[in-house]
Amino acid sequence: MPWRNGRYISNRSVDVVPSGGDSSFSVTRAPSGSDIEDQSFTESVLTSLVVAGSFTASFLRQAIPKATFTVKSGLSDLIGDGFISSRMLADGSVTGSKISNSIKVALITGGSAGAHTVAGIRLNDQLIAVLEQNGTSGILTDLTAEFSIKKADTIDNTGGTATSSDKLLIFYLSR
Numbered sequence: 001m002p003w004r005n006g007r008y009i010s011n012r013s014v015d016v017v018p019s020g021g022d023s024s025f026s027v028t029r030a031p032s033g034s035d036i037e038d039q040s041f042t043e044s045v046l047t048s049l050v051v052a053g054s055f056t057a058s059f060l061r062q063a064i065p066k067a068t069f070t071v072k073s074g075l076s077d078l079i080g081d082g083f084i085s086s087r088m089l090a091d092g093s094v095t096g097s098k099i100s101n102s103i104k105v106a107l108i109t110g111g112s113a114g115a116h117t118v119a120g121i122r123l124n125d126q127l128i129a130v131l132e133q134n135g136t137s138g139i140l141t142d143l144t145a146e147f148s149i150k151k152a153d154t155i156d157n158t159g160g161t162a163t164s165s166d167k168l169l170i171f172y173l174s175r
Contacts, residue, residue, distance in 0.1 A: 092124070092175060103128065106170040110163025115156050118170055122152050128171040130155065135165040143168075 104125075106118045110132060130147045131140045146160035155170065 102174050104172055104174050106172075108168050108170065110166040110168050112162050112164060113160045114158050115150065115154050116168060117153055118155050118172075119153055120174075121149060121155065121170075121172055122175070123149055124175045125149060126173040126175065127155065128173060129169075130157075130171075131169040132161070132163050133167040133169060135167070140169070 104120070106121070108116060108118060110116070127144065127147060127149060129142065130144045132143050133140055141161075143157065143161055143163070146157040147155045148157075149172075150156040
């Protein structure tokens with residue numbers, strides 16, 4: 001494999017153009033995947049070519065354009081399972097089936113339409129369901145659409161259904 005100044009140069013249809021007499025060069029055609037043999041970059045080869053600590057985060061930010069490792073580009077497959085841990089992700093950056101936060105349940109006494117105290121619920125949590133249990137019949141009614149989290153420890157259904165003499169069963173995703 002031809003290398004110059006630590007960079008791979010394909011041996012197929014490449015013109016090396018010197019620039020200003022220094023050791024830099026430009027390649028008229030970027031190498032394709034077929035230019036590089038399978039298993040060329042083994043751990044032992046890379047260890048012998050690259051000094052430990054060379055690829056710092058600062059260096060990689062400058063060397064690799066943003067959005068290079070995306071699902072669309074197919075390069076995200078290069079990063080193996082377990083490579084990224086939860087401490088590397090900003091709160092709220094992962095949604096859907098990959099969420100590992102807990103679902104919490106609260107049972108509170110209902111009241112007139114308006115603010116209801118739910119100890120521990122936070123503004124950035126997500127309501128999943130608010131079910132009213134009728135105090136007489138025990139029938140559950142889904143009132144989720146009426147409720148929202150207005151502030152910490154409070155859900156609100158101002159202008160909605162009065163739930164006096166009933167219980168409210170609240171399910172929410174703790175973020």
